[in-house]
Amino acid sequence: MTYNVLQNLDLEAIINLLEKTGYAAVELRTGHKHGVEPSLDDAARERVAQRFAKSTVRLLSYGTTCEFESPDPAVRRKNIEDAQAFIVLAHDTGARAIKVRPNSLPKDKSVSLDTTIQNIGTSLHEVGEIGHRFGIEIWMEVHGATTQSPPIAARILKTADHKNVGACWNSNPTDVVDGSVKPSFDLLWPYIRNCHINELVSGYPYREFFALLNRSGYQGYTLCECAESPQPERFLRYYKALWTELNRA
Secondary structure, three states: OOOOOOOOOOHHHHHHHHHHHOOOEEEEEOOOOOOOOOOOOHHHHHHHHHHHHOOOOEEEEEEOOOOOOOOOHHHHHHHHHHHHHHHHHHHHHOOOEEEEOOOOOOOOOOOOHHHHHHHHHHHHHHHHHHHHHHOOEEEEEOOOOOOOOHHHHHHHHHHHOOOOEEEEEOOOHHHOEOOEOHHHHHHHHHHEEEEEEOOOOOOOOHHHHHHHHHHHOOOOOEEEOOOOOOOHHHHHHHHHHHHHHHOOO
């Protein structure tokens, strides 16, 4: 994903670099130099779609910052409308999904966790239905203080209760229980549609995680989400080599 290793490259440079280094797909994070945003007109959207159609790199998804934990219905409504704009963009440019997220709990401590889970889940259901009409999946990133806890993320997704809404695994420290991600993986596996992975030498048990994905029949992608490098091509080549090694049985 373009956050952050590719954040300062334009779309052509992103595609060329990923083709050169052997990457299969990309998630375009909103707000980055690539400029593929809901503000694009129809002609620009068609150019994006055609450029990816000519590439070995798939336009997989859009990394939005739409979030639904606010206790204010007007704020949630605005985020639902923003998500819909990205859904239409994804449809027009040939992407598979958009990523949304919880980012935290409300600052107002009088709002209960149950209420926040209900607010997020209900909003996700609505966004999932909009996405379904356009043929675009909705992936909730397991993200944010407290909301990244796998049991809480699972409760949110269960509350959303929509076949078009799944999870984007985010490789958080809170996934790890006594050195293993298996308890968290087992909890979230029914929902996992996409994965964000980060520094492969961070101490996170990636060999176990990749083995769990492989044994479970996962057919999706694992998207590199790492800090920007002054030598992006060199970094991505090393990253792919290490990823390949960690995927060995």
